[in-house]
Amino acid sequence: xxxxxxxxxxxxxxxxxxxxxxxxxxxxxxxxxxxxxxxxxxxxxxxxxxxxxxxxxxxxxxxxxxxxxxxxxxxxxxxxxxxxxxxxxxxxxxxxxxxxxxxxxxxxxxxxxxxxxxxxxxxxxxxxxxxxxxxxxxxxxxxxxxxxxxxxxxxxxxxxxxxxxxxxxxxxxxxxxxxxxxxxxxxxxxxxxxxxxxxxxxxxxxxxxxxxx
Numbered sequence: 001x002x003x004x005x006x007x008x009x010x011x012x013x014x015x016x017x018x019x020x021x022x023x024x025x026x027x028x029x030x031x032x033x034x035x036x037x038x039x040x041x042x043x044x045x046x047x048x049x050x051x052x053x054x055x056x057x058x059x060x061x062x063x064x065x066x067x068x069x070x071x072x073x074x075x076x077x078x079x080x081x082x083x084x085x086x087x088x089x090x091x092x093x094x095x096x097x098x099x100x101x102x103x104x105x106x107x108x109x110x111x112x113x114x115x116x117x118x119x120x121x122x123x124x125x126x127x128x129x130x131x132x133x134x135x136x137x138x139x140x141x142x143x144x145x146x147x148x149x150x151x152x153x154x155x156x157x158x159x160x161x162x163x164x165x166x167x168x169x170x171x172x173x174x175x176x177x178x179x180x181x182x183x184x185x186x187x188x189x190x191x192x193x194x195x196x197x198x199x200x201x202x203x204x205x206x207x208x209x210x211x212x213x
Contacts, residue, residue, distance in 0.1 A: 004135075005053045006062040006069070009033070009043040024085070031089040033063060033072060038093065041065075047086055057139035059102070063091060073100060073134055094134035101168055103127040104138055106175060110146030114178035119150040123176045128156065129168040138162050143175055153177040 012023075012030060020030045028044040043065065053061055054077065063072045072091035080087055094100065106128055108121075115121050128141050141159060148154065157171035 004060060004062050004071070005049075005056070005058045006064055007045045007049055007053065009045050009063050009065045011065075012042040012044050015042070020087070024087070029086045029089055031091060033070075033091045033093060035072075035093040036095070045089065050089060051086060059137040059139075060094065060134055061091070071095070071135065073102070073137075096133075096135055098134045099131055100134045100137070101129065101131045102137065104130050105140045106143050107140045108143045108145055108176060110144050112145040112148040112152075112178055114148050114150040114152055115145075117150060118181045119178040120181060121145070121176065122179055125156070125169070125173055125175045128159070128175075130161070130165050131168055132162075132165040136162075136164060138165060145176060145178075148176070148178050150178050150180055 009031070010028070023030055023044055024047065027047050029047045029050055031043050031045050032040055033043060034040040043063075045063075054074070058074065060071055060073050062069050071094050073094050074089065075092045076090040077086060078088040079085065104127060106123075106126055108123060112119070112121060130138075130141075132138070141161065143154060143159065145154070154175045154177070155171065156167055156169050156173045156175060159167065159175065161167060
């Protein structure tokens, strides 16, 4: 779990595309804060500070507005088309004992013996839906492939999860596997192709003419 990061917010009183563009030029990102029976608050946060928090894997932050500090979950981030600049952020208020459901990145670690032997690493699942305390959201879930041989598979049910974290994804879903090399699959198909002798057009025509005479 990443350390809690404090973000200073300022009330937002102007709206619309032009206003948002002006805020971003000033280094601020438009955002909303909602949840826990309170009204939705329109605020702005420092774009640099929010980007820094995201890079450090923060999922829960302390939002400071004046003298008030409240914990909030980073629910959604909107980026520009290049994925470089933050355009908007959604924060959801949370309490210390609240459990939340959200996706957590899966990080593959280790050197697979199967890959070293020529196998192909396939990772169908890159995030895992988990349920946990809002203040204990893991930065990521580690997937160790150090013993994965060719044909080996790691399912969701095989993942070691931190205490208090429950996987919500299908337990039978494949996280990562090592497939046999494509070259071997092609070689296996080659003998079957060789057994079937191709029909020569000239030979077929000659046989038909002989049958008619």
